[in-house]
Amino acid sequence: MTRSVLAFALALLLSGSVSAIDPMPFRDGGEERRFNALLAELRCMVCQNQSLADSDAGLARDLRNEVFELMRDGKSDTEIREFLVTRYGDFVLYRPPVKGATLALWFGPILVLGGGSLLLLTTLRRRARALRSLKAANTHAADDKGEIA
Amino acid sequence: MKALRFAVPLAVFAGLAVLLYSGLGKDPSIVPSPLIGKPVPDFDLPELRDPNARVRASALRGQPYLVNVWGSWCVTCRVEHPLLMRFAAERKLPIVGLNWKDEPEEARRWLKQYGDPYAHIPQDLDGRTAIDFGVYKAPESFLVGADGIILFKQVGPLTDEILARDVLPLLAKGAAR
Numbered sequence: 001m002t003r004s005v006l007a008f009a010l011a012l013l014l015s016g017s018v019s020a021i022d023p024m025p026f027r028d029g030g031e032e033r034r035f036n037a038l039l040a041e042l043r044c045m046v047c048q049n050q051s052l053a054d055s056d057a058g059l060a061r062d063l064r065n066e067v068f069e070l071m072r073d074g075k076s077d078t079e080i081r082e083f084l085v086t087r088y089g090d091f092v093l094y095r096p097p098v099k100g101a102t103l104a105l106w107f108g109p110i111l112v113l114g115g116g117s118l119l120l121l122t123t124l125r126r127r128a129r130a131l132r133s134l135k136a137a138n139t140h141a142a143d144d145k146g147e148i149a
Numbered sequence: 150m151k152a153l154r155f156a157v158p159l160a161v162f163a164g165l166a167v168l169l170y171s172g173l174g175k176d177p178s179i180v181p182s183p184l185i186g187k188p189v190p191d192f193d194l195p196e197l198r199d200p201n202a203r204v205r206a207s208a209l210r211g212q213p214y215l216v217n218v219w220g221s222w223c224v225t226c227r228v229e230h231p232l233l234m235r236f237a238a239e240r241k242l243p244i245v246g247l248n249w250k251d252e253p254e255e256a257r258r259w260l261k262q263y264g265d266p267y268a269h270i271p272q273d274l275d276g277r278t279a280i281d282f283g284v285y286k287a288p289e290s291f292l293v294g295a296d297g298i299i300l301f302k303q304v305g306p307l308t309d310e311i312l313a314r315d316v317l318p319l320l321a322k323g324a325a326r
Binding site: 045046048058059062063066085086087088089090091 | 177178180181182183184250275276277280281282283285286
């Protein structure tokens with residue numbers, strides 16, 4: 001019983017992931033791989049945290065067709081990305097270009113990591129120094145009384 | 150050194166607070182359009198109300214107009230619609246209603262039922278023109294100057310406030326130019 005329920009659940013799961021994208025009439029595996037790689041890096045504007053490859057929104061379907069046709073027209077990946085950027089902006093790219101407006105996006109994390117590391121390092125050093133001077137003071141005190149700490 | 154121990158975390162906190170607070174009121178689904186300042190995309194589409202007529206971007210040049218992207222399937226367009234009716238009645242600006250991926254029959258029924266504010270209705274059956282306009286969330290509106298340059302874009306329904314704050318001042322500036 002449990003097994004058949006599980007099998008049914010698995011079947012449902014698989015059917016969902018298959019129907020999200022309608023199949024394209026690819027000529028060969030290479031074309032299909034190129035198409036999928038391109039789509040995975042493009043954002044669906046309707047459901048923003050999904051790529052064009054994952055989304056079953058109507059607009060995503062139209063844009064997939066558009067990308068496919070541009071590929072068939074012999075456009076390069078860069079030209080296809082450019083086509084979408086001129087219409088929807090850099091936001092369609094999951095990997096936005098490095099430029100003035102995106103500097104903080106690209107280098108902010110490195111800056112935060114560097115600042116944090118610096119802070120951690122100086123704090124640890126200070127503590128180690130404080131501990132050493134405390135130990136030194138203790139041994140001095142012990143020596144003065146003629147005892148061993 | 151002592152002062153720094155307070156000042157640095159305080160400055161970091163203040164910076165973060167400002168950054169996060171400024172993001173609070175924003176709708177993350179509204180993305181700035183790269184089309185502002187660019188020429189309106191060229192289109193040549195059938196007119197919804199007259200099967201023999203065409204609406205061409207080139208023929209619209211010479212006067213400013215508002216492009217409103219709508220569909221009978223679009224719930225928010227229904228919310229925006231009374232405002233468009235009022236705005237059309239003021240006759241400040243012709244409204245071009247780009248009918249986005251709609252059933253022509255449904256679209257015509259919708260207009261009959263609620264009223265028709267549009268000067269022209271290009272029918273974008275396959276959604277190609279909408280893609281050229283960078284449309285992703287109907288309703289969307291574009292203010293186009295007499296020279297065919299896009300001056301302003303609104304994603305989501307227009308409001309009286311947006312008309313008064315953004316559209317009309319730009320229109321006045323365009324007319325003076």
